[in-house]
Amino acid sequence: MATAAIVAFGQTAIPRTADGKADLSGFWNIPYVPNMAMGKEAEVPYTPLGQAAYKNHDSKDDPTGFCLPPGVPRIMQSPFPMAIVQTPGYVVMLFEYQRTWRMIYTDGRPHHAGVVDAFLGDSTGKWEGDTLVIDTVALNNRTWLDTAGHQHSAKLHVIERLTRTGPDTIAYQYTLDDPAMYAKPWVHSRTFKPVKPTKGLPDLLEYSCNDNNVDMPHMVSTKPGEGSQ
Numbered sequence: 001m002a003t004a005a006i007v008a009f010g011q012t013a014i015p016r017t018a019d020g021k022a023d024l025s026g027f028w029n030i031p032y033v034p035n036m037a038m039g040k041e042a043e044v045p046y047t048p049l050g051q052a053a054y055k056n057h058d059s060k061d062d063p064t065g066f067c068l069p070p071g072v073p074r075i076m077q078s079p080f081p082m083a084i085v086q087t088p089g090y091v092v093m094l095f096e097y098q099r100t101w102r103m104i105y106t107d108g109r110p111h112h113a114g115v116v117d118a119f120l121g122d123s124t125g126k127w128e129g130d131t132l133v134i135d136t137v138a139l140n141n142r143t144w145l146d147t148a149g150h151q152h153s154a155k156l157h158v159i160e161r162l163t164r165t166g167p168d169t170i171a172y173q174y175t176l177d178d179p180a181m182y183a184k185p186w187v188h189s190r191t192f193k194p195v196k197p198t199k200g201l202p203d204l205l206e207y208s209c210n211d212n213n214v215d216m217p218h219m220v221s222t223k224p225g226e227g228s229q
Contacts, residue, residue, distance in 0.1 A: 014130065014164045017086060022130035022164035025086040027195040027203040032079035035148035036188060044150070050181030053151035060219035063143050067209040069100060069119035071143025072136050072158050073174045073188075081195045083204055091125060091132060096204040104134050111137055119143060121158070134160040145176070149224070153180035168194050 015023035037044050046054070064070050070078055080097040093102040104125040115122040121139040125132050136158040145152055157177040165171045170192040177185045195203055 013167055015167065017088075019088055021086070021088075021127060022132075023086060024084045024091065024132060024162055024164055024170060027081060027083050027197075028170065028192040029081050029195050030076060030078060030192060031190045033077035033188075033190070034146060036077075036146045036150055036186070037148065045183045045186055047179070047181055047183050049153075050151060050178075053181065054149060055224055057144075057149035057151060057223065059149060059222045062147065062149070064209075065219070067098070068142060069098060071119055071145075072102075072121055072123075072139060073160070073176070074143060074145055075100060075102070075120065076160070076172070076174065077146065077190065080207065081204060094204065096207050098209050099207055104132075106132070111135075117154070131161050131163040134158075134162070136160070151181060152176070152178050155180045162192075 015025075017023045044051075044054075064074075069075070075095060075097065078095075078097045080095065082096065083094040085092040085094065089105065089107040091104045091106060093104070095101065100120070102120055102123060104123045106125040106127065108126075109124065111122050111124055115138045117140040118138050119140060119142070121136040123134050123136045125134045127133070139152075139154065139156045139158070141152060141154040141156075143152075144150065155178055158174060159177070160172070160174045163171040172190045172192055173187065175185045175187045176182065197203060
């Protein structure tokens, strides 16, 4: 990996790689967002299909309860840290959650034509100044957007923007474009901050998800219903 150098950006110093790009590498905490509506369910821009899917979902059917990968963007708002490894040709995101990784190519290549029905999709990236823009397609519909059970279709297209805004912050924004489920793009923003190391432990811990969970049949069925907020 290129050695980072500190270069002034306006009044804020941000790390940069040897080729001048904003350096996103490091270990980062991801803010946990279990419900993307954040108490404003009435403002979610559903289509009738999207609203019906949410109202009829059952929390006991959460795909992550069956050890399925969380998908995008849910992996980016799960309560576990990640590491970013940056090279001139690609950026890799390594997640503690389920020991999962994402590969984002930044060398100008197009999406892989043969990738379909993927849990984490097919991602390409490009730099716009100090912002890495990630374009993800080919996502399957076997994941949820969040723990609350907001749904998406296989038409989901996710655009993420990561901007190094200081020596210890990354501004993260993502846009969900899924015309089957949402009448207009749904935009969210977060801030990533560095992981504070725990003495005697690695920055990313081992995570094992065991399928055939014997507790799953005993989960209590709950549905949000018509009055859910």
